């Protein structure tokens with residue numbers, strides 16, 4: 053993209069860039085790309101296809117309600133997910149992982165792009181249409197303490213969705229729930245107990261059981277083990293993997309812990325300030341991380357071997373605010389390889405090898 | 416897990432009243448002890464080993480709750496040698512923070528109380544004259560002397576001698592210890608004005624700016640800013656700067672990077688390492704991240720359910736872990752190099768209820784190596800190398816120790 057460098061009237065390159073022109077060109081190009089991609093036929097094999105998803109939150113409004121400034125929490129992310137597969141999404145806090153997950157479930161109305169779930173374009177489904185879909189897409193949250201209703205027994209919590217969605221005849225609900233509890237490693241006498249009587253790990257099992265009670269096809273796991281102790285994390289990760297095999301579930305697994313993501317994912321998306329800067333199979337990303345941010349992220353993970361002193365790629369400075377992201381490549385303020393062009397021209401998302409996408413001028 | 420079936424945890428009215436009565440009596444006694452006036456000699460002590468800066472010995476810190484006594488710290492002993500980083504790891508709720516809060520005497524009474532044990536700390540302080548003024552040493556400085564305090568026995572009115580001055584603490588959530596209504600500069604200056612005799616406003620400001628530079632912040636940008644105007648990583652740096660302003664000998668860092676992202680975490684850990692060398696002090700580092708411990712610590716203390724179950728040098732704990740919990744903990748952590756088609760090793764079950772601890776090894780219900788002996792007494796500390804200790808019956812045959 054170095055060719056967008058500004059030229060003066062005489063045709064000689066000028067020092068500096070015309071940021072407004074570059075942005076206009078970038079936008080036009082992207083609009084065309086989005087229009088083209090969103091008219092492609094759906095992949096019949098995929099459970100979930102996300103095309104150029106975007107989610108903005110209004111920050112400032114005029115008195116008439118016109119939005120004058122917005123925060124782009126998720127900016128143009130795309131991927132496909134097949135049954136039995138896990139997509140891991142990693143990135144620093146505030147980079148938009150949760151917002152992306154919630155937008156996919158339409159808990160936030162997307163601001164742009166397309167979500168195709170189970171062969172249907174659900175992007176513009178209303179809440180009534182969504183109700184039909186809901187049971188097929190579930191979510192598990194980070195905080196197992198606040199995500200369970202305190203006044204209901206475990207049995208009640210797990211039976212409710214089964215009854216609402218009429219998963220089994222009424223007289224079989226209890227048996228169905230008990231079977232599910234067994235699958236999730238919950239003992240049968242927990243049925244009568246209340247959530248506050250359980251530890252974090254057990255509550256997370258209850259949350260998992262609740263999500264799976266309606267036989268979903270897709271489960272979004274938003275930092276499901278981050279609040280748990282290491283020894284309990286391992287129990288929950290194994291449980292999620294086992295259930296995935298048994299029920300052919302597709303997971304979107306959001307986490308900031310790279311070693312956990314590596315363990316559970318088939319594909320990985322790395323996010324920075326709302327954009328997906330690298331996407332590929334786990335093998336691609338772990339064998340050869342290409343984006344400078346991915347490299348820095350990987351090298352920052354503390355190594356639990358005291359004899360290895362790691363050679364870190366050190367990032368300077370803080371994560372910029374998503375309300376006021378840097379121009380050009382959003383990572384340029386911290387990138388050790390940043391060039392002049394990076395400060396002005398947003399890099400395109402390019403497919404470097406089949407299925408491995410990277411957004412960086414140097415790759 | 417064995418007890419989950421029983422009705423434990425549900426108390427009758429009579430039981431609740433009995434607990435309340437015995438609690439009230441204990442709390443009253445301990446509060447009176449905390450608030451007593453006494454001569455210095457009552458809380459002066461001697462180090463067992465002169466190379467240590469902190470020696471925690473047989474510490475018991477309890478919470479007298481309505482459900483019963485929570486033995487949050489139940490006989491903890493460990494040392495912090497000079498110029499070293501001691502890492503403390505363990506399951507959440509195992510008493511890591513309560514131990515460090517005991518050192519700072521920040522345990523919230525009357526429910527929370529240090530019940531027994533000693534916390535010996537070697538301070539280095541100004542010699543004061545009769546009027547409470549420091550005495551010049553004739554060299555432009557002031558006369559200093561080393562004293563060993565037993566912090567556990569200090570009355571609350573004397574705690575100012577060490578808290579924030581000799582021992583400083585960095586918390587997980589910096590917002591809780593920064594005051595939102597004062598600027599960073601005001602808060603930093605305050606520390607110097609409080610702890611440095613004869614400091615003027617000008618000296619304090621220069622010192623604050625030095626501290627900010629030390630933690631990698633350009634003072635001009637931040638000195639007049641309010642805490643909420645800074646990012647999480649910046650706030651954590653300011654906290655560190657504040658902890659340093661008093662030139663402490665010991666920094667207690669309780670999960671200093673847990674709220675931060677890995678890339679920022681790497682910056683802060685580098686900074687701590689750097690600063691430890693610059694101030695020639697020691698760091699007590701509490702974290703649940705084994706990777707952080709491996710990188711930072713010289714010595715490691717592993718806690719489980721209010722007790723130390725293993726301690727040693729970082730190499731001993733990582734290359735030759737002995738306690739089944741330590742071994743399990745290391746195997747459970749997915750690593751970047753682990754083959755991911757295998758199942759993750761996991762320790763089954765949960766930590767026992769802190770109000771109702773068994774009399775045998777607390778890890779027994781989750782332990783895959785237990786033997787007959789494990790149903791008996793709680794295992795004693797066994798020394799397996801000059802620096803390596805473990806509390807597990809599997810090693811009873813090795814050179815037994817105290």
Ligand SMILES: Nc1ncnc2c1ncn2[C@@H]1O[C@H](COP(=O)(O)OP(=O)(O)OP(=O)(O)O)[C@@H](O)[C@H]1O
Nearest residue numbers: 109123125143144145146147148149150151152374
């Ligand atoms: N309802 C909302 N209104 C305004 N801004 C929002 C809202 N929800 C999220 N944001 C902003 O969007 C950005 C992305 O948020 P999100 O919570 O999705 O990030 P995340 O990567 O999941 O972070 P974390 O790991 O801290 O949970 C943040 O800057 C956040 O402040």
Ligand SMILES: Nc1ncnc2c1ncn2[C@@H]1O[C@H](COP(=O)(O)OP(=O)(O)O)[C@@H](O)[C@H]1O
Nearest residue numbers: 478485487506507508509510511512513514769
């Ligand atoms: N204010 C309090 N009242 C009652 N129990 C407490 C209080 N603070 C801590 N505890 C208990 O003390 C134990 C140790 O807690 P803590 O040291 O904070 O754990 P961690 O190792 O995660 O830092 C836990 O069982 C906890 O529930």
Ligand code: SF4
Nearest residue numbers: 381384387394412413
């Ligand atoms: S585009 Fe430039 S600034 Fe962005 S990641 Fe690549 S090298 Fe770094």
Ligand code: SF4
Nearest residue numbers: 776782785789807808
């Ligand atoms: S004492 Fe027995 S039960 Fe406890 S950790 Fe050792 S082997 Fe396991």
Ligand SMILES: [Mg+2]
Nearest residue numbers: 149150274275
């Ligand atoms: Mg989140």
Ligand SMILES: [Mg+2]
Nearest residue numbers: 508511512669
């Ligand atoms: Mg803690």
